[in-house]
Amino acid sequence: MRSPTEENYLKALFHLSNDKAEANISELSALLQVSKPTVNSMVKNLKKQGLVNYEKYKPLKLTEKGRKAAALVLRKHRLTEMYLVDKMGFGWEEVHDIAEQIEHIDSPVFFERMDELLGYPRVDPHGSPIPDKEGTVEVQTYQSLSNCKPGDKVKLAALMHSSADFLAFLNSRELSLGHELHVVSLESYDGSMVVNYHNHQAETLSKTVCDRLLVEPI
Amino acid sequence: MRSPTEENYLKALFHLSNDKAEANISELSALLQVSKPTVNSMVKNLKKQGLVNYEKYKPLKLTEKGRKAAALVLRKHRLTEMYLVDKMGFGWEEVHDIAEQIEHIDSPVFFERMDELLGYPRVDPHGSPIPDKEGTVEVQTYQSLSNCKPGDKVKLAALMHSSADFLAFLNSRELSLGHELHVVSLESYDGSMVVNYHNHQAETLSKTVCDRLLVEPI
DNA sequence: TTAATAAGTTAGATTAATCTAACAAATTTA
DNA sequence: TAAATTTGTTAGATTAATCTAACTTATTAA
Ligand SMILES: [Mn+2]
Ligand SMILES: [Mn+2]
Ligand SMILES: [Mn+2]
Ligand SMILES: [Mn+2]
Numbered sequence: 001m002r003s004p005t006e007e008n009y010l011k012a013l014f015h016l017s018n019d020k021a022e023a024n025i026s027e028l029s030a031l032l033q034v035s036k037p038t039v040n041s042m043v044k045n046l047k048k049q050g051l052v053n054y055e056k057y058k059p060l061k062l063t064e065k066g067r068k069a070a071a072l073v074l075r076k077h078r079l080t081e082m083y084l085v086d087k088m089g090f091g092w093e094e095v096h097d098i099a100e101q102i103e104h105i106d107s108p109v110f111f112e113r114m115d116e117l118l119g120y121p122r123v124d125p126h127g128s129p130i131p132d133k134e135g136t137v138e139v140q141t142y143q144s145l146s147n148c149k150p151g152d153k154v155k156l157a158a159l160m161h162s163s164a165d166f167l168a169f170l171n172s173r174e175l176s177l178g179h180e181l182h183v184v185s186l187e188s189y190d191g192s193m194v195v196n197y198h199n200h201q202a203e204t205l206s207k208t209v210c211d212r213l214l215v216e217p218i
Numbered sequence: 219m220r221s222p223t224e225e226n227y228l229k230a231l232f233h234l235s236n237d238k239a240e241a242n243i244s245e246l247s248a249l250l251q252v253s254k255p256t257v258n259s260m261v262k263n264l265k266k267q268g269l270v271n272y273e274k275y276k277p278l279k280l281t282e283k284g285r286k287a288a289a290l291v292l293r294k295h296r297l298t299e300m301y302l303v304d305k306m307g308f309g310w311e312e313v314h315d316i317a318e319q320i321e322h323i324d325s326p327v328f329f330e331r332m333d334e335l336l337g338y339p340r341v342d343p344h345g346s347p348i349p350d351k352e353g354t355v356e357v358q359t360y361q362s363l364s365n366c367k368p369g370d371k372v373k374l375a376a377l378m379h380s381s382a383d384f385l386a387f388l389n390s391r392e393l394s395l396g397h398e399l400h401v402v403s404l405e406s407y408d409g410s411m412v413v414n415y416h417n418h419q420a421e422t423l424s425k426t427v428c429d430r431l432l433v434e435p436i
Numbered sequence: 437t438t439a440a441t442a443a444g445t446t447a448g449a450t451t452a453a454t455c456t457a458a459c460a461a462a463t464t465t466a
Numbered sequence: 467t468a469a470a471t472t473t474g475t476t477a478g479a480t481t482a483a484t485c486t487a488a489c490t491t492a493t494t495a496a
Binding site (some may be wrong): 024026036037039040042056057 | 442443444446447457
Binding site for chain 1 (some may be wrong): 312315316320323325327335
């Protein structure tokens, strides 16, 4: 069986590879908040298990076996988040830390039952895709709100980098997934936008926020 | 924070102390399936934390602090078992192994929410009491079915030692908590009993089984 | 293209949790 | 009570996961 630590490294490698196709020791060290020598030795361990390709001083890459293993951990994480929100009434800003622990539970039937009770959801509460049992992860093609033009009408579909801070901000503006957004205007100087949605009229959103809101055309 | 290993030792000590008021190294070693030297060094660690009273060669006893810490782990375990059965549809024979892992999740709000969704249950799916948030454990006064006489009518309230084997046996006889049992006869030679309940007439139960069925008068 | 900086590695130590082998103390049996 | 058995302890080793200090390799800036 894989240790929680190994599962966390795999997940971190998966995230880094998704962003930039290749990962390195320093990024892993920063992301996992452990020293570089610690990462170095764990990477040797993962290589020995055939989960990652690694040669001294070269960039890291998950093998297919490693990619799949990582996706299955991510599946446990995201199913858990969805379960916590849909079945236990937690807010989307509360679930990540709990899921970070529950994702390491070793019980296929437990996660199977979650999936079943949830009706086989395809995304987690932050709009990220839930990998299937074979480790296949749907590729999302959403655009960032930043790329929209005044007059566009779009639906909020997912978030990029759903940190607790960001989620708290969205809560304060009552912005939830599924809401329709109407782009009123774009301030070209700083990239901020004025939008209408739900019960909010002329809400101004900074470029930082718009960058992280992933939308689809209606 | 307490490690999963420490939590498991506390729970084991709690169980042993409940049965016989005092525990010893060999029993812990057998129960936890680790060597005696391993137990010896963990006991020193728990003593250093003020969780157990221990002097070389003397019997072990949880301190009040240790007793409470153990009860709170047991609370997490039993709430989880109840949640798995009531809210996720697992059988009472499936939940122990999953709860053995989930009991180590560090998230007060997670177990609070379980408790709330369950309506603050006082017993787990095997009839064992769920300790309260202060670590107080209700003392159960049920009798063993073995102590009943022909003609007695009782209700199955709890199980003693709910092993997977025992639960499978009870499932095969459709015996569940809450069922009314009518003692038809007692075979004094081997202590076996013939009982009626639910849709079962003249079911014979061995002494071993009767010993482990805890009942209350109707 | 050298010097400075960043990234990566090695060596060696630490801590928690575990083991086996050897021995000592306590308890039970004869 | 003496012998045998059980129980408990000590010593020393191992493994996973971590650290710091020191060093090397690679990259970037002068
Ligand atoms: Mn998450
Ligand atoms: Mn995790
Ligand atoms: Mn249990
Ligand atoms: Mn456990």
